[in-house]
Amino acid sequence: MATVTELLQPVELDLETLLSDLRSLIGAGHPILQAAAEHLFSAGGKKIRPGIVLLISRALSPEGDLTARHRRLAEITEMIHTASLVHDDVVDEAATRRGVATVHSRFNHRVAVLAGDFLFAQASWHLANLDDLEVVKLLSRVIMDLADGEVKQGLFRYDTGQSFETYLEKSYCKTASLIANSARAAGVLSDQTPQQLDQLYRFGRQLGLAFQVVDDILDFTGSEQQLGKPAASDLASGLLTAPALYALEEQPVLAGLIEREFSGEGDLEQALDLVRASDAIPRSRALAETFAREARESLQWLPDSPSRRALLELPEFVLSRLY
Amino acid sequence: MATVTELLQPVELDLETLLSDLRSLIGAGHPILQAAAEHLFSAGGKKIRPGIVLLISRALSPEGDLTARHRRLAEITEMIHTASLVHDDVVDEAATRRGVATVHSRFNHRVAVLAGDFLFAQASWHLANLDDLEVVKLLSRVIMDLADGEVKQGLFRYDTGQSFETYLEKSYCKTASLIANSARAAGVLSDQTPQQLDQLYRFGRQLGLAFQVVDDILDFTGSEQQLGKPAASDLASGLLTAPALYALEEQPVLAGLIEREFSGEGDLEQALDLVRASDAIPRSRALAETFAREARESLQWLPDSPSRRALLELPEFVLSRLY
Numbered sequence: 012m013a014t015v016t017e018l019l020q021p022v023e024l025d026l027e028t029l030l031s032d033l034r035s036l037i038g039a040g041h042p043i044l045q046a047a048a049e050h051l052f053s054a055g056g057k058k059i060r061p062g063i064v065l066l067i068s069r070a071l072s073p074e075g076d077l078t079a080r081h082r083r084l085a086e087i088t089e090m091i092h093t094a095s096l097v098h099d100d101v102v103d104e105a106a107t108r109r110g111v112a113t114v115h116s117r118f119n120h121r122v123a124v125l126a127g128d129f130l131f132a133q134a135s136w137h138l139a140n141l142d143d144l145e146v147v148k149l150l151s152r153v154i155m156d157l158a159d160g161e162v163k164q165g166l167f168r169y170d171t172g173q174s175f176e177t178y179l180e181k182s183y184c185k186t187a188s189l190i191a192n193s194a195r196a197a198g199v200l201s202d203q204t205p206q207q208l209d210q211l212y213r214f215g216r217q218l219g220l221a222f223q224v225v226d227d228i229l230d231f232t233g234s235e236q237q238l239g240k241p242a243a244s245d246l247a248s249g250l251l252t253a254p255a256l257y258a259l260e261e262q263p264v265l266a267g268l269i270e271r272e273f274s275g276e277g278d279l280e281q282a283l284d285l286v287r288a289s290d291a292i293p294r295s296r297a298l299a300e301t302f303a304r305e306a307r308e309s310l311q312w313l314p315d316s317p318s319r320r321a322l323l324e325l326p327e328f329v330l331s332r333l334y
Numbered sequence: 335m336a337t338v339t340e341l342l343q344p345v346e347l348d349l350e351t352l353l354s355d356l357r358s359l360i361g362a363g364h365p366i367l368q369a370a371a372e373h374l375f376s377a378g379g380k381k382i383r384p385g386i387v388l389l390i391s392r393a394l395s396p397e398g399d400l401t402a403r404h405r406r407l408a409e410i411t412e413m414i415h416t417a418s419l420v421h422d423d424v425v426d427e428a429a430t431r432r433g434v435a436t437v438h439s440r441f442n443h444r445v446a447v448l449a450g451d452f453l454f455a456q457a458s459w460h461l462a463n464l465d466d467l468e469v470v471k472l473l474s475r476v477i478m479d480l481a482d483g484e485v486k487q488g489l490f491r492y493d494t495g496q497s498f499e500t501y502l503e504k505s506y507c508k509t510a511s512l513i514a515n516s517a518r519a520a521g522v523l524s525d526q527t528p529q530q531l532d533q534l535y536r537f538g539r540q541l542g543l544a545f546q547v548v549d550d551i552l553d554f555t556g557s558e559q560q561l562g563k564p565a566a567s568d569l570a571s572g573l574l575t576a577p578a579l580y581a582l583e584e585q586p587v588l589a590g591l592i593e594r595e596f597s598g599e600g601d602l603e604q605a606l607d608l609v610r611a612s613d614a615i616p617r618s619r620a621l622a623e624t625f626a627r628e629a630r631e632s633l634q635w636l637p638d639s640p641s642r643r644a645l646l647e648l649p650e651f652v653l654s655r656l657y
Contacts, residue, residue: 098447101443101444124450125484127451129482151461159452161451162452165448166365
C-alpha cells in the first residue's frame with residue numbers, strides 16, 4: 012500500500028509551494044501569529060485536503076498544469092481547515108492534536124481565537140478575490156457547515172436517542188463538506204459540466220465520510236500512540252460515533268452507562284468491552300468500505316494521468332489505516 | 335440634541351424587523367446559541383451600524399423604500415459586528431460590555447468562540463447569496479480589517495513609540511471599516527456612480543473615526559457609570575489612544591510610566607493627571623470635530639428626505655456624547 016507521501020507525489024512540489032505561500036501570507040508582520048502559523052503549518056499535517064484540490068486541478072487540465080486560481084483555492088481550503096481546527100481545539104478544550112500541543116495550550120486561548128479569526132478572514136478575503144460567485148458560495152457553505160457541525164456535536168453529547176442520520180450529518184458538516192465543496196470548486200474553476208461537478212462533489216463527500224468513519228473506528232481500535240490522543244476519547248467525552256451507535260442497537264445496557272456519563276467506576280471500560288464484543292466494528296468497517304467504493308466510482312470518467320491514478324487510490328488508502 | 339432613537343426614527347420599524355429576523359436566523363435549533371443570541375441582540379446595543387445601512391438605502395431610493403437585499407445587507411453588517419465583539423471580548427478578557435455581562439463571562443469562552451464563529455459563518459453565507467461580487471469583496475475586506483485591527487491592538491500595547499498613523503489605522507480597522515464598506519455596499523446595491531460610492535465610503539470612514547476618537551476621549555473624561563466599564567481602562571490596559579498620544583508629545587515623563595506598565599504605586603493616577611493637564615483632550619476633540627465635519631460634507635449631494643436629514647445629523651450626534 013502506498014504512503015500518503017507517495018500518493019500525493021504528483022503534487023508534491025505544489026504542496027511545498029503552498030506551504031511556503033501560506034507561511035508568508037499569514038505571518039507577515041505579526042510576531043505571535045507568525046509563531047502560531049509556523050506551529051500550525053508544520054505540525055505534521057499531511058495536507059491531504061489541499062492535496063486533493065491540487066490533484067483534481069491537475070487531473071482536469073489537458074496539459075496537467077495548474078492555474079494561479081487553482082493554487083489559491085487549495086490555499087483557501089487549507090486556511091479554512093486550519094482555522095476550524097484551531098477554534099475546535101478551544102471549544103473542545105483539547106490539549107494535543109496528532110500528538111502536538113494545540114495553539115491554545117501552547118500559547119493561550121486568546122491567541123487561538125485571534126489566529127483562527129485571522130485565518131478565516133484571510134480565507135474569505137482571498138475567496139472573494141477569486142472573482143467567482145459560485146466558488147464563493149461553495150466555500151462559504153463549508154464555513155457554515157463547520158460551525159454547524161461543531162454546534163451539533165456539542166448538542167448531541169451523551170444523547171443515546173440520536174439517529175444514525177444525525178451522526179452522518181455531523182460527519183458531513185465537520186469533515187466531508189470541505190472536501191466535497193472544494194473538489195467541486197476546483198471543477199468550477201476548470202469549467203466542468205454540471206454532471207462532472209456533481210461527480211467531483213460526490214467523490215469528496217463519500218471520501219470525507221469514509222475518512223470520518225475510519226477515524227471513528229480507530230478511536231476504538233487504535234493505541235494512544237497511533238492516535239496521538241488517548242484511546243476511546245470520543246466515547247469518553249460523550250461523542251457517539253458509528254461504532255457506539257451500532258453497539259447501542261445490540262446492547263441496550265450500553266445506553267445506561269452513556270446516559271450517566273460514565274460516572275460509575277469501571278463504566279467506561281465496560282462500555283468499551285460492550286462495543287468491542289458487538290458487531291459494531293465490522294459493521295462500521297463495512298460502512299467505510301461502501302463510502303470508499305462510492306468515492307472511487309465517482310471519478311472513473313477522468314482521463315488517465317498520474318493525478319487521476321492518485322485520486323483513485325485515495326479511498327483505498329483511507330481504508331488502509333484500518334489494517 | 336436628538337437622541338439616537340429619534341435619529342433612527344425613519345428606520346425604526348426596519349430595525350425592529352431586523353432584530354426579529356436576526357433572532358430567528360441565529361437561534362434556530364440550537365438552545366445555547368439561542369440563549370447567546372437573545373443575550374447579544376437585546377443587550378442595549380443601539381443598532382447604529384445597520385441603522386446607517388438602512389438610512390442610506392432609504393435615502394438612495396427615489397420612493398424611499400427598501401429592497402430585501404438592502405435589508406439583508408443591514409443584517410449581515412450587524413452579524414459581523416456582533417461576531418467580532420464576542421470574539422474581542424474573549425481576546426481582551428472583558429467581563430462586561432456597556433455594563434452587561436459578555437457572552438464568555440455569562441456562558442464560557444467555548445460558547446463565545448462558537449457563537450462568534452457561527453455568526454461569522456452565517457454572515458459570509460448570506461453575503462455570498464446576495465449574488466454581488468463587489469459587495470462580497472467589500473464585506474470580506476471588513477472581516478479582514480477587524481481581525482487585523484485586533485491583532486494590531488495587541489501588538490502596540492504599551493508601545494510609546496507608535497505613530498499617530500498607527501492609531502488611526504487601528505481605529506479604521508476596528509471601527510470605521512465596517513461602517514465605510516457597508517455604506518458603500520448599500521450604494522452598490524442601489525447602482526450608484528463611482529463618485530457617489532466614494533462619498534458613501536468617505537461618510538462611513540470619517541463618521542467611524544469620529545466615533546472612535548469620541549469613545550477614546552470619553553475613556554478619559556467619562557465616569558464608570560457613563561461608560562459601562564471602569565474609567566481610563568484603555569490606558570490602564572496599555573491601549574494608547576488619541577489623548578494619550580497627544581499627551582506623550584507634551585509630557586515626555588508619561589512615556590516612562592507607560593513603559594513600566596504602571597507598575598509603580600500611583601503610576602496610573604499620575605499618568606491620568608498628565609493627560610488631563612495637557613492639551614490632549616482639546617486636541618482630540620478638534621480631531622473628532624474635523625472627522626465629523628468631513629463625514630457631514632460627504633453626503634450633501636443626497637436628495638432631501640427624512641433619511642438624509644437623519645444621516646446629516648449623525649456626525650453631530652456622535653460629537654454630542656462629549657458635551
